[in-house]
Amino acid sequence: MLSETIRISTNILNAVCDGTNLDRALDPYRKSSNAPLIFELCYGTLRHWYSLKEHIDMLLVKPLKKQNDDVQCLLLIGAYQLHNTKIPPYAVVSESVSAVRNNGKEWATGLVNAVLKKAIRQIKPKSTEAQYETPDWLLRAWKSNYPKEWGRIAEASNIKAPMTLRANVSKISREDLMMQLKFAGISAKSGSSPTSIVLSKAQPSTSIPGFKSGLFSVQDEASQWAAELLAPSVEAQTLDACAAPGIKSAQILERNPNQKLTSIDIAANDRSHALDEGRRLGISSRILPGDATKLDWWDGKSYDSILLDAPCSGTGTIRRNPDIKLHQNEQNIGHIVELQLSLLTNLWKTLSGKGSLLYCTCSLLQEENDSVMETFLATNKEAKINALDANEDFLAVSRKLKYGYQILPNENGPDGFYFASLSKRR
Secondary structure (H helix, E strand, O other): OHHHHHHHHHHHHHHHHOOOOHHHHHHHHOOOOOHHHHHHHHHHHHHOHHHHHHHHHHHOOOOOOHHHHHHHHHHHHHHHHHHHOOOOHHHHHHHHHHHHHHOOOHHHHHHHHHHHHHHOOOOOOOOHHHHHOOOHHHHHHHHHHOOOOHHHHHHHOOOOOOOEEEEOOOOOOHHHHHHHHHHOOOOEEEOOOOOEEEEOOOOOHHHOOOOOOOOEEEOOHHHHHHHHHHOOOOOOEEEEOOOOOOHHHHHHHHHOOOOEEEEEEOOHHHHHHHHHHHHHHOOOOOOEEOOOOOOOOOOOOOEEEEEEEOOOOOOOOOOOOOOHHHHOOHHHHHHHHHHHHHHHHHHHOOEEEEEEEEEEEOOOOOOOOHHHHHHHHHHOOOEEEEOOOOOHHHHHHEEEOOOOEEEOOOOOOOOOEEEEEEEEOO
16 A cells, blocks of 8 residues: 555654664565565655755745654655656655555645645756755765766766675686576676676565575675775685675685684674575674774784775765765764774784785765875874785776775766775885
């Protein structure tokens, strides 16, 4: 029933507005019969948040109070359906009225009816935020960091991301997996990273041949470059320092099941996923509890290879996580940078004299990327930047900055990602 789908979607977006992660808010409904439409309404409304809000705000006689954010979310969801789906306008209006009534807001039924009837007529966005569906502070940052590409970045950040697989090379080659997909009638192409396969059309991973037998995982191709660039030797003592939910640890072990790998993460609730995935993929993958800003988890033995996929703003993955546009702001970035430098400084103590540390983020903000490298190098004179052993495929999707490499989001390609490698001067 459409009204119930609208009601559920309204409550999910209201929770997101209050700070809940979108994925977490969607969790209870993943197996629901109306899950596809719930996901479409939530993701779609967040992608078009700024233009929809501008339109609805123009139609309201006076702004809604904070306690009625759920009504605002319902109106935005209604406007999204009117402008971006094939649901008949009369059904959108009437079912939205029923949804707001069922949500306990009888007083808002007339308001919803009147506003959505006016919203049927689409208008051209007026503000820069609405035109680019991106908050002003982020647009300013992109214009500063990427004066020629910022418009394309904004456009790529507001479309559906492609579904990308990572071939489990401990079981099958990418070429053989692509052949199996072809036999199953699934159209796909090779991605930039050696194990990546980009599907022409997204579908449930469980419906793809080879899922149960662990022939692949779902992972963006930019993210897949982390294990490729880290490339620890068989003998290397390796650390994945912020490992949850275990995607990159699994990839490291797929490359070499005998790898001497330690994986830690502060997020205890994400560690069980690694065990389940390990069983499916046929690898021994587990994440130990550990705060990488401290050393109480460390046994004192130095690591030859460290992967630090640092917590970040996630601004390179907005197309997959559109709630980032509501949850991040300029003030947050300063706190994130402090954490990134704290992680680097602490993990540096665990790196062997001949070892290397790969720092990466899924951010497009240079404050979190090259600027972090610059600050760390300025305060750690023994540290130096390594040249990444990058092949032509990596260089084709990335750009060299002063210290590291930046991948920008691409419509049919990778998410945004940053990589830089550090080692100790001898």
